[in-house]
Amino acid sequence: MTTARDPTPYWSDSAGLPRFSRLDADTEADAVVVGAGITGLTAAYELAAAKRSVVIIDRGRCASVDSGHTSAHLTMVTDTRLTDLVDQLGRAHAQAVWDAGLAAIARIDEVIRRHEIDCGFDWVEGYFHQRPGDAGWREAERLERDAELAAELGFDATCVRETPLTGTPGVRVDGQARVHPRRYLAGLAKAVVAAGGRIHEHTDAGEFSDQPLAVTANGHRIACRDIVIATHNPLVGIGGTAGATLFQTKLALYSSYVVAGRVAKGVVPDVLLWDTADPYRYFRVETYRDHDIVILGGEDHKTGQVADTAERCPRLERALEALAPGVELTHRWSGQVIEADLFDPSRKAIRHGLWDYLKENSSYPYYLIRDRFAGAEGRSLRAVRRGEGKVVERNGGKAAVYRDAAGAVTVRSATCTHMGCLVRWNPSEKTWDCPCHGSRFAPDGRVISGPAEAPLAEAG
Template identity: 35%
Template sequence: MNERVETGDSYWMRTASLPSFGPLRGEAEADAVVVGSGIAGLSTAWELARAGRSVVVLEADRLAGGVTGHTTGKLTALHTTAYHGLRETHGEDAARRYAASQSAALRHVVDTAGELGIDCALERRPALTYCQEADGVEALRAEAAAARAAGLDASFVTESGLPFPVAGAVRVEEQAQFHPLAYLGGLVDALVVRGGRIHEGTRVTGLDERVDEPRPCRLTTDTGATVSARHVVVATHHPVLDRTLLAARLTQHRDLVIAGSVPARLDPEGMYITKEGGKRSVRTAPLPDGSRLLIVTGEVFQPGTGQDTEAGYARLEDWAGRHFPGFALTHRWAAQDNAATDDLPLIGRMPGRGGNVYVATGFAGWGMTGGALAGMIIAALVDGAEDPWEGLYDPGRVGSVLRTAPELAKAQWDTVKHAVKDRLDSLGDAAEAVRALRPGGGTVVRSGGRPCAVHRDDRGGLHAVSAVCTHLGCLVAFNPAERTWECPCHGSRFGTDGRILQGPALQPLERMDPEEL
């Protein structure tokens, strides 16, 4: 493993020129407040501002610094093997609406980039889902047929641009790849010109729904500031302000990502993905010197389960080096995605929150089209129009949830298992475990009857926080590559000092005194 390349910000974040904005102070009013500044939040804010509404965007950390900032930047309606499953679970009409909506979102991003003159390295490329093993061929033939029936220009092929043979692949032409943060930078500029207000470093902590028109919603924040608005959009990956626990219908996973330069002649000229071998997703992006940035994703794991992430990165680098000679690692990072248990994103009015609170989540790793689609749907609903895709993504849907009850039950059992079983398991002797802790490591111990998360930094100093996630009380686990504490139940992530890195938790982990361990 190349020790000089540390896990951190993505290539997109290191090469984007996004403006910065100060925290919200005092009181504010707007027609709409958007919570979260990833592609779903900023796409929605832009659509609302373009329709003439006043908009405030609140971001807990920095612009697009969450899921969107760590994506691979694919814009495609081919989502691995989604269509065969959608047809089986939801019916042919649902699969057609899914294909039409995802394709419309792709076109909308391309059109918006052209309309606003955004230079975001957008390239039209085919998307392929492939397999190398012969036993995967029939499933891909079925997926190609299902995708064609849904309306995509899909075909089954046995050749690709990859530097190794494939047994088969589903291929869809005229998809796209881009620099996602460059695109969002263009949206931000256009939003500000339209009067949109953006505030970073402002975490929303509560929502008070009132009956006094025309501002029935009042958001409170950790800065002490408040915002009153007619409409509230929650676009925070895992939804905050979740009164009906949509979290119970979402599962979490993280993907490791590596990137590095390869000669232009090795560009496979497409976007590729396979479920084989712990998943491999491949695309390239242009570099200033004419070479290509190879981006490889895979080694999927559930956050908070103690996965050996360093070994996962090593496997990805070995895979890239074997298949793309001359690959030179320059970046590595990790992405986190969630998926609804019935395989459809949740976009629309949030259940249990009246009619003026909206949510966008559950994109299952396809958030570039999903986020743009969220902006289109929510803007239509705010405008009083009908959902153009007839409620396919309605968070309040019941039928499809009931049809996938076993998946929902498994997700809930996993949460219960971690919330209850982990507390009953023995955590070992605190003093002995802390003495054995090497620099850069972390462990969970019991101290004074309380679960405690302990990290030893590179200088040997100890940092201790409560190991109880502030969302719903599950125990966190340490991720050694990213040096974070992660919750296995709903994916909240915390720094070694307890600060929130990713929700749905709204409060940091309580700090503890390492001297008392």
């Protein structure tokens, strides 16, 4: 028997995020922060704490896009393995990357204590480990090298023969943490307001001007001395269209899937896990007085580039059932993860940087040209069934056609408003996804996540 799963993130129904009004008049501030995910709210918090007047605007609701879809492992362990970091950046910079992660966790802990935010934060052990069923002594040897290197750089890391829950070789890293992300961000938003910050939701930054510096949102002008762009994907605005667009194309957007379920209290260890397979899976626990929630993520792929999106969560559910037998599966969701050169957008990582740029952007010319000449999936609106989307030939162009459960049809242009590739239907998320740089659009064409900034146009 298949039980219906909640298709929203586990966090969305239990956060108590306050609501904030739209911007409805011109105003001014020392700083405007555009985007109210973890990056924007943290920047606003630090600015307000430094006695700067700050306005934070978001085109939707706070903490609802990526920061509402995360699995919220708080860790210094990056997706790029420590041995690779040292190869690419050298020991000092690799150490700085891990140090920064550790410092960020400590800062979150400090903020939570100062404002007494009830968000399930706890320090736990983290393990990266061989995936059960993946044979190979080479991986075990590599894990040993990772552990030695981490210890040499001064981190509390130890090689273990058996990772908790999986029983496979791994590296234990002490001093990692977990948090309920939306409860934490609800507390952070309240702290920003208590320190004098102003938050406006449903307020879309539409225009930037730089002499004098200002952001126009909802048709109102916010004059300011500084602007923080915290939109996950950079906006094309100040700094020149060409520069920002080039940076957008340097980002690689991946879709990642997560499933969650309820288990009896204490039957799984309260640890963070990541395996070393590609794509990797990540696991954590959210604890309650009388039960625990187990969360497993993974199955990443470049956004818009696979057809089997609907099979990814069921695969994760089978893996979670193997890790936590008897789990009562409750939630499934997905979101986007960005991969980019570490930390600094302008860092000149000559050899690897250029290679990564070519590798991640090989999709753009391929899909742009292929999709121009490929046939559409149908020639008539009747080809689209209820609850389904299809790219359909229409008036000599290609239209993104969606028919909702009640039978109503929405027709938009299928051309991505970022750089002109054709979007495709994602049946798992019910979104239009662009295979070139990963923009996602709602069935009615609204932008869910960039780099595209404008909705899918009216179909011709």
